[in-house]
Amino acid sequence: MQYDAVIIGAGASGLMCALTAGDRxxxxxxxxHANKIGKKILISGGGRCNYTNMYAEPANYLSKNPHFCKSALSRYTQWDFQALVDKHNIPWxxxxxxxxxxxQQSSDIVEMLVEECRNSGVAVRLKASLSHVKWSEISESFLLETTLGKIHCKSLVVATGGLSFPTMGASGLGYELAxxxxxHLIERxxxxxxxxxxxxxxxxFIELSGVSADVIVSCNGQSFRESVLFTxxxxxxxxILQISSYWRAGNKVSMNWLPGISIEEWLNELRESKPKAEFRSVLSDKLTRRLATALCTFGELKKLTRSGSKPINQFSPPELKRLAESLESWIFMPAGTEGYKKAEVTLGGVATDNISSKTFESQNQSGLYFIGEVLDVTGHLGGFNFQWAWASGYCSGLYI
Structure with a gap:
């Protein structure tokens, strides 16, 4: 079997690369090797696929080389992908x-990509395993040993994704090929x-499982204001998902439980308006009663507030200042993470040093390309990783 290009991986970046090259x-x-096209697309966004973000820009991505993603993101923007969605009349x-x-459902995006591939004459084969890849200097092509048989191609695109969701077949194949x-690989x-x-x-805190609150969470110089959920x-x-990408084992994380207000000013106002109210009671006005009680009976807040029972007018100004600081920078140290089985993405991956940011071709081996999550480019939560898949897939598809 002879092809101009073989793409390993029928996910977001692989399909975008395929339809772009097919159009040429x-x-x-x-x-x-999976039994379905776009398995991670199908489960994304709670089954509704958060397919891009209106504010996607390079600042939303982590990489050892923060400049690498700029070219692709500028050449294939969120609005370009949105135009494709609108072309297929997908409600959003x-x-x-x-x-x-x-x-409606994530499968709308998969069906859109499949239709575009079909219209471009792209062939997709599932349940196909790759056992060996070899480059031939004589024919200037790759030889792939697969369960489909031997396949020859001039361009080989690695769009294998990362290690997250191993139960869905995630593997380290892309890293092995790199x-x-x-x-070389950046720590994953x-x-x-x-x-x-x-x-x-x-x-x-286990009794709070299912309770959420709007907070600012910070670690290693990064902060995000979104909701936290007790599990x-x-x-x-x-x-938590956002800040986890910046956290490393042994790091402390801080939480601001009352974002958007000056906590010290609020407490001083309460001394005048509700002098005899217990601290736990006034905190319950801002947070749920269960959460306020749990916070007041733990750690520093327990000591400062006598488990929340201390009336507001019994706090001295320095004590109110300490109390405000404790609520604004509530420190905790994670024991670890839920690992790849619950991770949405893989940090790290194939170093971008020897990859063209324009074509995504390897500078070590002509005809070899790496795109999407397998590379050391990781987006924030909120559709940014899909936008990277679309952009890197499109840009490489122009050259394979």
Whole structure:
């Protein structure tokens, strides 16, 4: 079997690359060991696919080389993908913070990509495993040993994704191919992932499982204002998933429980308006009663507020200042994360040093391309990782 290009991975970046190259008249084959096209697309966004973000820009991405993503994101923007969605009459809506979702189901996006591939003459083969890749200097092409048989191609695109969701077939194949052709890897770890907490912490907070609050969470110079969610194993919710990409084992994380207000001013006003009110009671006006009680009976706040029972007028000005600081910078140390099984993305991956930011071709091996999540480019939560998949897939598709 002879093709102009073979793409390994029938996910977001692979399909976008395939349809773009197919539109140029290239003979393209997409292979995937999974039994369905776009499995991660199908489960994304709670089944409605947060397919891009209105505010996607380079600042929303983590990489050892923060400049690498700029070229692709500028050449294939969120509005370009939105035009494709509109072309297929897929109903959509903005949820929050510029996140764009399908109104109905994620399969609308998969079906759109499949239709575009079909119209471009792209062949897609599922349940196809790759066992060996070899470059031939004589024919200047790749030889792929697969369960479909031997396949020859001039261009080989690695769109294998990362290690998240191993139960859905995620593997390290892309990283192995990168190393085979002399690329080095940036340390990989779960990203956009819930935190686990130690037994002592859980013993106190486990009854809050299912409770959420709007907070600002901070770690290593990064902050996000979104909701936090208590779970039976620790903390989750958008704020936690976002900050997890910046957290490393042993780091402390701080939480501002009352974002958007000056907590010290609020407490001083309460001394005048509700002098005899217990602190736990006034905190319950801002947070749920269960959450306020749990916070007042734990750690520093427990000492400062006598488990929340201390009346507001009994706090001295320095004590009110300390109390405000404790609510504004409530410190906790995660025991770890839920790992790849719950991570939305993989941080790190194939180093971008020897990859063209324009074409995504390897500088070590002509005809070899790396796109999407397999690269050391990771987006924030909210449709940014899909936009990277579309952009890197489109840009490489112009050259394979």
């Amino acid at each position: 008249g290239r003979k393209v084959l997409v292979i995937d 809506h903005e949820k929050t913070l510029g996140q764009l979702f399908c109104n 190393e085979q052709f002399g690329h 770890q779960p990203g956009l992932v819930p935190f686990t907490m130690d037994k002592q912490w859980l013993a106190h 039976h194993r620790g903390l989750s919710g958008p704020a």
